[in-house]
Amino acid sequence: MLNKNLLNDKKGDVAEGMLWIPRLLFLLLPLALAVSFFIAILVSAIDVTPIEAAIFSQRAGTCFYEDVGVIDFAKIDSKELEKCLSSDAVGAKLNLTVLDASIVAKTDEFDYLEPLCVFNEEKNAPYCSKSRKYVAVNLEGTVHPGTLDIEILVKKR
Amino acid sequence: MKSNMKSEKRGIMGSAFATMLAIFFLAGIIFAFLVVTHIFFPFFLKKEFETKSALSFEDSSPAESLLKTSLKLEVDHSPKTVMTFAEFFSIYKAKVEADVPEELIKDRVNEALERTYGECYAFKVEFPDGSEINYNWVEQPQSGNPSRQSILTPTGSPPLTPRVSVIQHPKFKFSFKESYNSCLEEKSFEECNTMCNVKSFSDTGSNSQTLSGASEPLQGREGSTLSPAEKKYKIELLLVPAGEWESQDAANKEGKKIVDFFIDNLPLKDCRSKVYSKIGNVNVFTKNDFSTAFQGNDDPSSSLFAFEEYNLGELEWAGFVRKKLDALGYEPDKFNLIFPIFQGDSESPTSLDTLLHEFSHSSFGFGDQYCSYLSPGCNSLLFESDGCDPSVNMLKKELGCNPASTNPNDPNVCCGISAGISPDLIGDGVCCLGNKVEDKGKTGRSIMSANINRENTFFDPNEKKILSSINYLKCSTDDIAPEKSAIVLIAG
Structure with a gap:
């Protein structure tokens, strides 16, 4: 009798133990939801690449200023542009047009990363942006109206 | 005992079931909450950082x-x-x-x-x-970010x-x-x-196009020369045509001769190509106004006024000129010297060198070379006399000008009728021939002579020595420095 009771007790213990599986499961599920809920609020991965690109774009636009808004046509040069940007994570292309004269300077990075710009939305593709500025261009001592097209790409980290 | 155990078992099962229900219920509430907030308050769950707004800085x-x-x-x-x-x-x-x-x-x-x-x-x-x-x-409406x-x-x-x-x-x-x-x-x-x-x-x-010298070389003030942030030249002159001129071209040519003389007599002549000489091109607004202004002066036919008179300071007409120049964007204060030129100036030797003469007062500290031996000599300071500081470019008998001499046969006689100067005045503040100069195969007198009839004027050896020590007049070997030496603008 005693043995039987003991046997029944063992079965009960097992059943009781099995019950803790769904208990734990349903305890953990809302806990995980709650934690993910707070993580969603508190932790955000901010992609600052567009801001980085805009800042480099601003810098690239001012690399050859001899005065604010006035670009020295003779100084436009790819190597100088690379020096000015001084970052391997960035490639840039400047296209300065003054009246009917045009000059282009671009970094090596731009050349090999630029084809990837078509995948701009992809996760690891470089971020590409472009902008245009009206500039005054000092061409051999006289100031002419001109346009500076800036294309910039930034490697995503 | 047995029934108690059974009921306990049910109790345990019942409790577990209730717990499960409670957990399900709780999970359901949380899930519903998440769904509702996702739908109605998405910003609350995940911050969508508007990077574009961070980029809306002003680029002027x-x-x-x-x-x-x-x-x-x-x-x-x-x-x-x-x-x-x-x-x-x-x-x-x-x-x-x-x-x-x-x-x-x-x-x-x-x-x-x-x-x-x-x-x-x-x-x-x-x-x-x-x-x-x-x-x-x-x-745009006031509200919101414009x-x-x-x-x-x-x-x-x-x-x-x-x-x-x-x-x-x-x-x-x-x-x-x-x-x-x-x-x-x-x-x-x-x-x-x-x-x-x-x-x-x-x-x-x-x-x-009519913009910015696109079709022809600029002959005047292009944007880079007069903009507020322009390079600062060491000498900046503004020549303003005054009186009546037959044409702008005549004024430009006259101005060029005067400027050529100016440069030719300074060490800058050795790097002449680096000295800017630009002719302004705003005559449509200035000519008549300036003519009127200068005609109001005592003697607009002559440009022999002292530099101070042209310093656009005290005189009413000078104030008028200043105002006009300012309105035209010439920024009169930035120039070392604003100088009127009159038609025919370059044909008169005395008028030709007046710009340099007056500039030498203000920029090199040179004084007029007057005869002053009778006076204590402390006013003009151009004669060595006790108790006075002599001018840096005073008369010297070693330089061919002895103010004490009254002997017409003295090769160094310099003042009064003995020197051929009429009227026969000798003393402080009256004219003399000036120190002798030999330059370019010609014998002449110092540019700083007070003689109004001076001819063949150059700087005398003493003055040249002083000029050669002034750094900003030197032609630097630096590629950039000479370009910053001088700029001359001729307003039309």
Whole structure:
């Protein structure tokens, strides 16, 4: 009798133990939801690449200023542009047009990363942006109206 | 006992079931909460960082560029006028308004900007009296960030967000906005060019453009020479034609001869190509005004006034000239010397060297070479006398000018009738021949001589020695330095 009771007790213990599986499961599920809920609020991965690109774009636009808004046509040069940007994570292309004269300077990075710009939305593709500025261009001592097209790409980290 | 155990078992099962129900219920509530907040308050769950808003900083460089761009205007019955937009807007209300229609100004600005932004831009120039030049500018509502307000693109495409910049100039306020770059955020250059009707440079026919010396070399003040942030030259002169002139060309030629003389007698002559000599081209506004101003002076037919008289300081007419120059954007205070030139000056040796003579007073500390041996000599300071500090370029008998001599046979006689100077005055503040000079195969006298009939004038050896020690007159081996040595502008 005693043995039987003991046997029944063992079965009960097992059943009781099995019950803790769904208990734990349903305890953990809302806990995980709650934690993910707070993580969603508190932790955000901010992609600052567009801001980085805009800042480099601003810098690239001012690399050859001899005065604010006035670009020295003779100084436009790819190597100088690379020096000015001084970052391997960035490639840039400047296209300065003054009246009917045009000059282009671009970094090596731009050349090999630029084809990837078509995948701009992809996760690891470089971020590409472009902008245009009206500039005054000092061409051999006289100031002419001109346009500076800036294309910039930034490697995503 | 047995039944108790059974009921306990049920109790345990019942409790577990209730717990499960409670957990399910709780999970359901949380899930529902998440769904509801996701739907109705997405911003609450995940911060969508609007990186574009971080990029809406103001970039005023295009507006600054425009203001530094040269503007060439052709006004009725007058030659072309070249100045920067900033200069032009500065004087617009002062003088030009009646002569230059607002539409023409808009055209000139448009010629510059439409090749960059097509029609996707607007600008406004506001003047202190409340008037303005407005092109496509529509005031935005006060509420909200004005830079995020939209303006329509010309082709009826969706509205684009303009970028606005404002430049507050002492004499006007320039506001500028463009939406071309908003288009570039989504589209290619080609698409945006089409959307904004950007004319390419080849479309505009650059040879026919009237902006900034596009069709011919500038002969005058291009934007880079007079803009506020321009390079500071060591010598900056402004020659202002005064009196009556037969033509602007005559004034320019006269000015050039005077400037040539000026440079030829300074160490700068050795790097002459590096000395800027530019002829201003604003005569349409200045000629009559300056003529009137100088005619109000004692003797406008002569340019033999002392530098102080031309220093635009005290005299009423000088104040008038200053005001005019200021209105024209010449910034009179920046020049070492503003000097009037009169027709025929270069034909008179005395007039030819007057610019250099007066400049030497103000810049090199040279004094007039007067005879002063009778007086204590402490006023003119040009004669060695006890108790006085002599002028750095005083008369010296070793230099061929002895103010004490009255012997007409003395080769160094220098003053009074013995030296051929009439009237026969000797003393402080009266004229002498000046120290002797031999230069370029000619015998002459010092440029600093007070003799109004001086001819063949050069700096005497003592003066040359002093000049050779002045650094900014030296031709540097530096590629840049000589270019900064001097600039001469001749206002028309």
